[in-house]
Amino acid sequence: MPGIYIHIPFCKSRCDYCAFYSTVSADEVRHSYVQRLCEEIRERKDFFGSPDVSSVYLGGGTPSRLSIEEIRMIFDALCHCFHIMSDAEITMEVNPDDITQEYATALREFPINRISMGVQSFNDKLLCAIHRRHSGMEAVKSYNILRESGFGNISIDLIYALPRQSLPLWENDLDFAVSLHPEHISAYALSFEEGTPLYKKLQKGDIKEPEEELYINMYGMLVEKLKIAGYEHYEISNFSLPGKRARHNSSYWTGEKYLGLGAGAHSFNGVSRRINFQDVIKYIESEDVPCETEILTSANKYDEMVMTRLRTCEGINLEDVKRQFGDEAESFLMRSAKSYMESGKLETVSTPGGMFLKLTENGVFVSDEIISDLMNPD
Template structure:
């Protein structure tokens, strides 16, 4: 099995915290769709005939596309790869794009999962982040999707935002739980260089939350969603039983995927590729028949380190049996040796042949993962 990721880089406005590649140059949309479909056709061999199980439209803002844009892309995917095995087809969307008319249009397409970036329900913070929606629009969008028949809805939240308090974060969590969606992703705000929010932090117009507050916010996240029946299946992701994101889980499990569009990454177990992070450069290179991209050959140690980095973040953990089969006895022994102190301190636990983070270990997961990775 394999997945396809489609990057739609267009945004009406830029959110101040986002460092994903995006552009407001919507006049290039039709030219871009043609280039995207060309890339899908020319890269058929990358996945080695693996059946496509998941398709994910990310961005940017994929909900900026119209019906005919989606139809053109789906027609190409169906002709080149086939969609008969595709169990999960996700669209990332902004709440304010999900009007009754737009949602009705989406129901005529193959989408069966919607992932919505709400981020927070707090009005002043939404304004600060330059989000286009308000809390009422977000809530209405979820209800609209339900009424249209969507039974797999995910929402994104951000915590550790400027001036975040325990009370405000708890209100966000309670409102999220009240929406009764199948999946919730929650990420701590990071201040990435080159973003407007980073510039605001550097100029002291806003301040970063302290580490103690971050720990409390994450504890509240786990406690609140756990009490509401959500499984904590990856450090930043929670779902109702069985409703985990199949596409993102494929990333964490090392399943091959093809990424198309500017800045999109691809992985086929042997190599990792990424396209140029420029819409104009991407279109030009595709039209000239010379896709602008870079490739990394993944040696055994790199693949081991990626397996540790991704698997330990999930509820499935690190399989020592698989580690030996895929990477050899030496790296399995190294992993066991480096895990020993964390097993003794109860930050890791062993279930069958698998290493898992404990609740205590989740709070220091970056350090544990770093120690288990092999560095020459």
């Protein structure tokens, strides 16, 4: 069932590591943006052919920078143009320092039933080093406010291999996160994206990239601790309690159609990908949303299947490969996988749903290399 992603590209300040499209703008710009966003919702209401939607995700940027009235405008437009299923997953990303009791209570007016909170770390020195606005205790306070306000499905984001973060400090973050009992935890290795302040510090020698061994040890600790705590490791960077997988994000990994709204948002209709340009002012002022469309070739779709599905705990359904791309593609995939299967990094597993090619526990540590080698050489 298709989902809708809504990009809110506004932040109070920029984090040093962030490469997602966002801007620091005045309230008037943000309000004009929301008005134009509601127009785009109406303009693209026929995108799926059917009005039924099973997930909505407000991401950013920082959606919790929106006022309650701006959120109301967005949901009024969505509910007028689409049929949001009664069991739909509706997620909103929030920053801890935006959450007050008043704001959390007001959010309950809307059909939002899942919160994704960007904690990143509970260590104040590490948070300060990456220019996060909140403290560790503020994150805990905000989490408790959301719980007390009735949100029963909360995800928290963590980052590991931060500058000057040791293995014991990472263990402290994991123990603290588990003690809160969130339904979902996403944990990502810090990446140095070109153009970010963090990348510039790296180039200047102000900070050093952690040794590969530390990345591996931190990831191993993450997997082990969350497994013991009862979390399902269902995607390389994502862990959930039973029945609490992120349904919206899972649809990306399984090739579902999705509509992306707002500046910088991507859409996929099964044939092509549309990319709205990353320019808030042009987005607001243009009669037609500035965008470009990429028609996906069979090779593009094959590569996307490999890249997304191999990240999941289920892996790649070989029957899907054969059905969508033919016998030759399946043969190429298995030839490319042979050396990794022999070294214990890939395996095939027979299930009631078919034969799957998946990463082993050892393969997860070198997943980027494996995925690259399994892609179409053209």
